[in-house]
Each structure stands twice: as structure tokens, then as C-alpha cells.
Amino acid sequence: MEFEQYRILYNGNKIPTLGFGTDYIPKGEICIQAVTDAIEVGYRHIDNADCYDNQESVGLAIRNCIEKGIVKREDLFLVSKVPDWKQGYEETKACLKKSLEDMGLDYFDLYLVHSPLRGYADWCNKILETYKALEECYEEGLIKNIGVANFNRGHLMHLRQKVKILPTVNQFELHPEHQNKDVVDVCEKSYIQPVAWGALNQGRIFKNQTFINLAKKYDVTPSQIAIRWSYQKGYCPLARSIKKEHIKANFDIQNFEITSEDMKILDNLDGGEWSNTHDDSVCQTIYTSTKQLKKDDRKVYIYKLFSVIPFVKRIEYGTSKTKWFLFGVPILKITQKKQKQ
Numbered sequence: 294m295e296f297e298q299y300r301i302l303y304n305g306n307k308i309p310t311l312g313f314g315t316d317y318i319p320k321g322e323i324c325i326q327a328v329t330d331a332i333e334v335g336y337r338h339i340d341n342a343d344c345y346d347n348q349e350s351v352g353l354a355i356r357n358c359i360e361k362g363i364v365k366r367e368d369l370f371l372v373s374k375v376p377d378w379k380q381g382y383e384e385t386k387a388c389l390k391k392s393l394e395d396m397g398l399d400y401f402d403l404y405l406v407h408s409p410l411r412g413y414a415d416w417c418n419k420i421l422e423t424y425k426a427l428e429e430c431y432e433e434g435l436i437k438n439i440g441v442a443n444f445n446r447g448h449l450m451h452l453r454q455k456v457k458i459l460p461t462v463n464q465f466e467l468h469p470e471h472q473n474k475d476v477v478d479v480c481e482k483s484y485i486q487p488v489a490w491g492a493l494n495q496g497r498i499f500k501n502q503t504f505i506n507l508a509k510k511y512d513v514t515p516s517q518i519a520i521r522w523s524y525q526k527g528y529c530p531l532a533r534s535i536k537k538e539h540i541k542a543n544f545d546i547q548n549f550e551i552t553s554e555d556m557k558i559l560d561n562l563d564g565g566e567w568s569n570t571h572d573d574s575v576c577q578t579i580y581t582s583t584k585q586l587k588k589d590d591r592k593v594y595i596y597k598l599f600s601v602i603p604f605v606k607r608i609e610y611g612t613s614k615t616k617w618f619l620f621g622v623p624i625l626k627i628t629q630k631k632q633k634q
């Protein structure tokens with residue numbers, strides 16, 4: 294089967310399947326070189342964030358690659374995120390604009406709420422203020438897609454009830470040793486693309502005998518096994534490296550396929566060691582009633598139905614997909630109102 298270079302988001306936009314992570318990469322020469330190597334190797338999806346403290350270097354590497362003709366801006370998919378301590382309506386807008394300025398960019402392809410305000414008593418309202426700012430930045434064209442990160446079922450259910458534009462992706466820790474099945478399930482039901490951070494379990498896979506054995510069997514590296522597993526699951530794996538040979542290997546996963554038996558062996562690793570840097574059980578219990586879930590799933594189904602229009606209309610009218618997608622929103626609102634009565 295042909296390799297899927299892109300996943301299609303529910304709004305019809307495309308996200309390159311394999312993403313390059315830039316967390317922990319020190320700013321300056323190392324970062325500029327790593328991002329340049331990643332683009333040269335073929336990565337088009339570059340994941341960054343306000344709090345990675347390397348935005349200028351990532352931006353510089355990207356601009357250099359564009360100037361040298363290695364890549365065009367429109368072929369890149371650039372991601373950034375607003376951290377907890379800059380959330381809120383005004384603060385989020387300011388953070389997003391500052392990131393664009395620091396990186397020398399006009400827009401982000403995807404902008405994420407970095408995390409759902411862990412341990413913050415009024416997270417429900419504050420998240421909505423942040424999200425409203427993002428919806429407005431989306432309307433202004435500063436971001437092409439809105440997303441979230443580290444949201445669990447409770448957080449996603451809360452958003453689904455309240456926002457105008459549903460998130461396109463949820464980026465969360467996701468690899469064989471931490472499969473986050475509950476969050477994957479709610480993403481699938483909500484047509485939210487899972488983006489898997491820590492696809493290499495922050496390096497732990499290289500000490501895991503299952504990965505080592507499968508790598509030998511397929512004549513590939515343990516990282517290729519982990520990234521291919523994520524790809525075959527339908528996710529967008531993010532992997533980070535500062536070494537060109539590693540970056541190259543991590544992108545080169547197109548020419549082999551893990552059998553369903555071996556996928557099961559990897560699936561059985563669930564519950565192992567994981568980084569657990571963004572776990573949040575605070576609101577886990579809020580939206581667990583089956584009745585509520587069924588109601589919510591119906592709403593999303595109707596929303597999805599209207600999101601088909603852009604696919605059909607795009608063929609006819611080129612770029613008018615947003616207009617058609619927005620046409621679905623008032624109908625979604627009416628349905629929501631009826632269901633609440």
C-alpha cells in the first residue's frame with residue numbers, strides 16, 4: 294500500500310504524517326543544524342513551542358532553507374504552542390504574535406493549547422478564553438488550524454460542548470508503552486487527529502528488548518520500529534534528534550511493514566515506563582456518563598457530516614472550503630440547542 298505522506302484533518306486540511314520534534318534542542322548552532330538536516334532529509338512538519346526556548350533558531354533555519362530554495366513555505370507545516378502561564382484571551386494572542394515575530398513567519402499551520410492548565414482550579418473557563426483567542430487568530434489567518442495538546446477525555450468533552458471550531462489535533466504522549474487508549478478513543482470519535490509526542494519514549498525504546506529484537510528481524514533500527522508502529526496505528530509520530538544519521542533513519546520508514554502479529558507484540562507493551570510529564574486526572578471524571586457521551590457523539594457526527602461539503606466543493610470551487618465549512622456551524626448550533634432542551 295502506498296505510504297500516506299499526509300493525514301487529512303476533519304476540515305479538509307493536510308498535516309504531514311511524520312513530524313520533527315524540537316523540544317530539548319539547545320538554541321543556536323545545534324538547533325539550526327538539526328532543523329536544516331530535518332528539512333533536507335524530507336521532514337515538512339516541524340513541531341515547536343513558545344517554551345522550548347529555541348524559536349529564533351528554528352525560525353532562522355526554516356527561513357534559510359526557504360531562501361536557499363530547499364523548500365517552499367507552503368510545503369511546510371509549522372507548529373507552535375501557548376504555554377500554561379501565557380493562557381488567557383489577551384495573553385494568548387500576544388504569545389502567538391510574539392512567536393511569529395521571533396520566528397520571522399506570517400502564520401502557523403497549526404497552533405496548540407500546550408496543556409489543559411493542570412492543577413488550575415478555574416481551568417474550564419480559562420481554557421475557553423484561550424481557545425476564543427485562537428478562533429479569532431484563525432479567522433484572521435494567523436493560524437491555519439487550531440489544536441490542543443495533552444488533553445484527556447474530560448478536557449476534550451468540555452471543549453466539544455463549548456467551542457465554535459473543534460480542535461483538529463490533540464498532541465499527547467503516545468507510544469507502545471503508553472497507548473493512552475481512552476484519549477485515542479475520544480479523538481477518533483471526535484475526528485481529532487492524534488499526534489504522538491515522544492514516539493521514541495524519549496529514548497527508552499533503545500533499551501527495550503522487544504524493539505531491539507523486532508529491529509533485528511526487519512533489519513531496521515528500534516526507532517524505525519517505534520515510528521512505523523505509530524504510523525500503522527494512524528497517528529502522526531513526532532521524533533526528535535540532533536544527529537543527521539538518526540534524523541534520516543527516523544524519516545525512512547516507508548519501505549517495510551510490521552505484520553499484524555508483530556503489531557500485537559508491540560501493543561502488549563502498553564503499561565510500561567513512560568515520561569508522564571503531562572498527566573492530568575483532575576477532570577477525568579467530569580464527563581463520563583454514557584448518556585452524555587452518546588449525546589456528544591451525535592453532535593460530532595452532524596458536524597462531520599457538514600465537513601464533507603468542503604471536500605466535495607473544493608473540487609468545484611478551489612479554495613472556498615472555509616465558507617462551506619462555516620455553513621455547517623449554525624446548523625451544529627441549532628442541533629446543540631435542541632439536544633439541550
Ligand SMILES: NC(=O)c1ccc[n+]([C@@H]2O[C@H](COP(=O)([O-])OP(=O)(O)OC[C@H]3O[C@@H](n4cnc5c(N)ncnc54)[C@H](OP(=O)(O)O)[C@@H]3O)[C@@H](O)[C@H]2O)c1
Nearest residue numbers: 314315316340490491492493494495496532533534535539
Ligand atoms: N506537547 C507536548 O507537551 C510535548 C511534550 C514532549 C514532546 N513533545 C514534542 O514531541 C517531540 C518528540 O518527543 P521527545 O523530544 O520528548 O522525545 P523522543 O523523540 O521520543 O526521543 C528523543 C530521544 O531519542 C534519541 N534518538 C532519536 N532518534 C534516534 C535514533 N535513530 N537512534 C538513537 N537515538 C535516537 C534522541 O537522541 P539524539 O538526539 O542523540 O538522536 C533523544 O535522546 C518533542 O521534541 C516535541 O516537539 C511535545
